[in-house]
Amino acid sequence: MRRFGIGAVWALVVFNLGVLGWMGVSALREHTAIFDTPWGLETFGQIENFVRAWSESNFGRAALNTVVLVVAASVVVVVVSAPAAYALAKSRTRLSGAMAVFFALGIGIPVQVIVIPLFVLMQDAGLVNSLSGLFVLYVALSLPFTVFLLTGFFGSLPEEVEEAAEIDGAGPIRTFVQIVLPLARNGLVTALLLNLIGLWNETFIALVFIQDSEKQTLSLSLLGFLQTQQYSGSDYGALLAGVCILVLPMLAVYVWLGRRIIEGLTVGAVK
Amino acid sequence: MAVTAIPVVRPRKAVAGGGALARRRRRTFWPFLLPALVIYLAFFIGPALASLWISFHKWDGVGEMEPRGLQNYEILFSDDTFLAAFGNTLLILVVVGAATFAVSFGLTMVLRDMRGKRFVRAVLFFPYIISPLVLSVLWGFLFRTPEGLVNSAWAALTGGTGVNWLGDHLFGVIMIGLIWVNTGFYTTVIMAGVDRIPPDLYEDCALAGATAWQRFRHVTLPLSWDVVATAAVIWTISSLKIFEFIYAFGGNTNDMPTVTVWNSALFVYGATFGGRTPQYQFGYASASAVVTLAVITVLVVLLRRLLRREAVAF
Numbered sequence: 025m026r027r028f029g030i031g032a033v034w035a036l037v038v039f040n041l042g043v044l045g046w047m048g049v050s051a052l053r054e055h056t057a058i059f060d061t062p063w064g065l066e067t068f069g070q071i072e073n074f075v076r077a078w079s080e081s082n083f084g085r086a087a088l089n090t091v092v093l094v095v096a097a098s099v100v101v102v103v104v105s106a107p108a109a110y111a112l113a114k115s116r117t118r119l120s121g122a123m124a125v126f127f128a129l130g131i132g133i134p135v136q137v138i139v140i141p142l143f144v145l146m147q148d149a150g151l152v153n154s155l156s157g158l159f160v161l162y163v164a165l166s167l168p169f170t171v172f173l174l175t176g177f178f179g180s181l182p183e184e185v186e187e188a189a190e191i192d193g194a195g196p197i198r199t200f201v202q203i204v205l206p207l208a209r210n211g212l213v214t215a216l217l218l219n220l221i222g223l224w225n226e227t228f229i230a231l232v233f234i235q236d237s238e239k240q241t242l243s244l245s246l247l248g249f250l251q252t253q254q255y256s257g258s259d260y261g262a263l264l265a266g267v268c269i270l271v272l273p274m275l276a277v278y279v280w281l282g283r284r285i286i287e288g289l290t291v292g293a294v295k
Numbered sequence: 296m297a298v299t300a301i302p303v304v305r306p307r308k309a310v311a312g313g314g315a316l317a318r319r320r321r322r323t324f325w326p327f328l329l330p331a332l333v334i335y336l337a338f339f340i341g342p343a344l345a346s347l348w349i350s351f352h353k354w355d356g357v358g359e360m361e362p363r364g365l366q367n368y369e370i371l372f373s374d375d376t377f378l379a380a381f382g383n384t385l386l387i388l389v390v391v392g393a394a395t396f397a398v399s400f401g402l403t404m405v406l407r408d409m410r411g412k413r414f415v416r417a418v419l420f421f422p423y424i425i426s427p428l429v430l431s432v433l434w435g436f437l438f439r440t441p442e443g444l445v446n447s448a449w450a451a452l453t454g455g456t457g458v459n460w461l462g463d464h465l466f467g468v469i470m471i472g473l474i475w476v477n478t479g480f481y482t483t484v485i486m487a488g489v490d491r492i493p494p495d496l497y498e499d500c501a502l503a504g505a506t507a508w509q510r511f512r513h514v515t516l517p518l519s520w521d522v523v524a525t526a527a528v529i530w531t532i533s534s535l536k537i538f539e540f541i542y543a544f545g546g547n548t549n550d551m552p553t554v555t556v557w558n559s560a561l562f563v564y565g566a567t568f569g570g571r572t573p574q575y576q577f578g579y580a581s582a583s584a585v586v587t588l589a590v591i592t593v594l595v596v597l598l599r600r601l602l603r604r605e606a607v608a609f
Contacts, residue, residue: 029405036402036478037418043433044421046444057429063451080296108331115320123328130339132591134536135562137584140349141342141576142303143568144356164338171331181315190316196323225426227539228560232568243428243539250432251550259451267429274424282417285424290484 051264054271058260073265081239081252082245083269086245090224093155097162101170102212109174110204124175139232145234153235161229176291177211197265215289216267217281221274242270304591350581366580376554377583380562383466390533391473398474403489404511418481431543434472435461466556469541480553481526488522489515500590524602531594535592536560
């Protein structure tokens with residue numbers, strides 16, 4: 025029984041790694057070869073797949089858009105959330121407790137429930153089909169989770185340091201910026217990281233709000249690529265190269281900071 | 296994949312307390328909170344209320360709003376597309392959820408004292424941080440006919456052509472895929488709960504000659520119950536947000552996948568912005584969104600009731 029369990033676990037591990045490996049290998053093979061022998065290795069070494077994906081379906085432009093957008097939105101959402109989370113974590117009144125719950129409600133609101141009013145709102149502001157509009161939405165929609173996550177981190181900081189800072193005559197803003205933020209660095213980095221990952225993979229909002237191809241994010245490029253292949257014929261090699269362009273940065277981040285990511289994502293459930 | 300977590304807001308001690316620090320905190324409370332609060336009200340609470348308002352109207356988003364009372368809701372409950380989408384949402388919630396939790400518990404029990412457990416956990420968790428769009432494309436490649444990995448392996452072994460997975464069993468393929476994607480996350484969460492159980496309890500079990508099932512039933516499950524309950528709420532919320540993984544299966548025929556695999560998130564998109572000729576039925580789609588939100592709320596409240604048990608102190 026136990027041996028069977030261990031076998032099953034390793035089979036699953038092999039499966040996950042196999043899918044990843046297959047993706048990487050096939051992204052470097054020719055379409056017809058993948059089609060004929062999906063398990064094979066013939067025609068391995070087609071760097072052109074990546075070149076085609078990059079140039080023909082606008083992945084280059086989309087990659088630039090995505091990187092700028094995702095980094096900017098992640099930084100801004102942490103900057104806006106940090107003071108709020110600090111206020112919620114440290115002021116122990118009934119009001120702040122209620123506010124913390126109120127913010128957490130946002131985590132439970134699926135985006136498809138609010139997308140229609142958001143669309144109307146952004147249309148009135150002239151921010152539909154614009155990367156700045158997408159930036160605003162990304163910041164706003166990442167807010168509840170970030171506030172929730174950071175409230176937990178600030179709550180675990182010791183009081184004494186702030187008391188000492190106060191005795192030394194530091195004002196509230198100075199205490200926050202110079203004492204509290206450096207102490208909470210770990211939490212801030214985790215929040216930044218989780219937002220980077222979440223927004224890098226975001227598709228639904230981009231799909232609704234962006235139409236022009238030069239404003240596309242990587243997710244949209246990949247979707248567009250799937251669609252053009254219906255007309256101009258499939259090209260599995262280039263498609264998988266496109267998939268790799270989306271996956272490899274996340275894979276690198278995961279290999280580098282995996283433990284922190286796992287802890288950050290599961291902290292809410294376990295605490 | 297939506298980054299999800301669950302509000303576990305602990306009751307705090309309401310310290311009316313004096314002290315300069317507390318006083319100062321009260322002064323800075325609003326300035327610190329306000330920017331986030333304004334954004335939150337404008338982009339979450341306002342729109343959620345607006346959805347409710349719009350759901351009582353007929354509206355294409357451009358012209359005049361035409362009041363309709365409860366008519367949208369009446370149509371909704373006799374609309375086969377919506378009912379099917381809603382049914383799929385519940386199928387995902389219950390069937391995929393139950394399977395994911397069962398597999399996750401199974402994995403946890405095996406992983407608990409296995410060598411290389413951190414490596415295994417990291418590999419299993421990995422799909423959770425990959426774009427669902429990508430996972431959907433890769434999952435589709437496994438099940439294509441005839442060139443997919445599953446069918447070509449089948450052909451090599453038996454010579455037969457195998458099953459037309461994506462044609463005949465698309466929703467089943469999607470459900471299995473969702474189990475695959477989510478198992479790593481829930482295994483990690485449950486494992487964290489199980490890891491807190493003192494090992495001497497298991498030693499007692501061994502001394503008393505308990506079977507693996509008894510050990511699970513009488514030690515592991517009750518002592519990790521609060522974590523499981525929270526994880527169930529997380530699953531309820533995040534299962535309703537599933538969109539991309541299903542949407543990308545539309546890549547081969549039309550812009551949207553066939554309506555038989557829609558869930559309620561795809562229904563909202565299909566009734567408004569999606570497809571070759573967008574419908575822009577803002578009122579109607581809002582009504583379906585409101586129904587979804589109402590159902591989540593009821594389910595989360597029910598789940599919390601149902602799963603609430605006396606916490607076992609250890």
